[in-house]
Amino acid sequence: MSAEHTASAPAGPLWRLALGRSLGRSRKFLWFLLINILPLYVASDLLVTSGALAKISGFLEPVMSLWGLPPEAAAVLLAGMLVNLYAATAVAAPLALSWQQVSVLGLILGIAHSLIMEAVVVRQLTRRYHALTLLRIVLGLGAGWLLALVLC
Template sequence: MKQLINQALKTALLIIKLVIPFYLLADILIYLGILQKISFIFEPITSIMGLSPEVSLSIAAGVLFNLYAAIAFAAPLGLTPYEWTILGLFLGIAHALPVENTIMKKLSMPHWYSTLLRIGVGIIAVIILRTLPIHIEGKTLQKEMTLPHYDSFWDMITTSLYNASVLAIKIIILITIIIFIMHFIRTKLFKNKNLSASFSIITGIILGITYGAGVLIAEKDKLTKKELLYVGTFLMIAHSLIEDPLLFVLFGANFWVLVGIRLVLAVIFSYLVVKFYKL
């Protein structure tokens, strides 16, 4: 039990170190208007995706920070359901790269691999969608979503710190519960058989990279490097397949397209990575 508690505490400390600083950084850059000035970097991607350059700001916010910031920038643009599906498909795979790639680094996956994989597969997913004979209909739902407004820099810092702390606490509680549940299943029901890989995939598919990787981080010593690479690759492509797609469904995106293409690509690329692992 003592070892189990130590694992939970180490994972909790890691979550605090990763979530709170990047959450604060995101709010500071948005408050200072710096984010708007770097969105041009992503305009080549919007061209490949068949979207207008104005969407680059949304992509920049999503890739660097989170889906909520991305949607806040995209909502006023009057995108069609098809365009929302394209945006949701790409950002569903490639979002919050600084934070989530740092988490994957703890699983021995370098930043360059995580970045190239997620952006590359995201673009491939969009290309596949644009070539498929799928007609996406539906009226765009109007949902007001704007960036937070603060009266002062200090107000922004205190509010951001509070929100980041609440988020970190929620993640820590959930991951701790998962760690204890895994321990019970492994020791009582399956007599210490290794369930880390499959359990982390299920957790990641439902809850996201942070949760799925959190399970892996706590149990990484029980997995081989090949298993970590397979699960990590799968999770980076297919994670949070309920909450994230539904954010875009609010604006008319096709839920089954968002989930189906990501699952298929996750299986394909994970298989290829394992097949050519020695190379």
């Protein structure tokens, strides 16, 4: 195996290099939380407590009840599938969901999240990345439905 995945510059012990990289990534991650996730949480919290999200999503109730979820959880699914799981977490947190509902969401979105970003990576492995993205959505929703039957 080539060494490029491990240490690129021999500037000290491996753990120090790894720690340096971790610090850089951690700082970026903290900024990401403060700049993206915090405002998203605040927006979601305001939409939930004002009742606006319930009003907007009310018509989805028959669909979302398939997964034992309140209609507002559709926003969580959208955020997770189109953006990423951190966005989904920020939108889901103010909803006061039961552990069963969180587990169902976690299973659906664990399988089908960041669909656009990750399709770019999957494309490097296989030309059938469209089919695989569809597979993720179908598997995720299917598995979530089964889990809802088991838990709820």
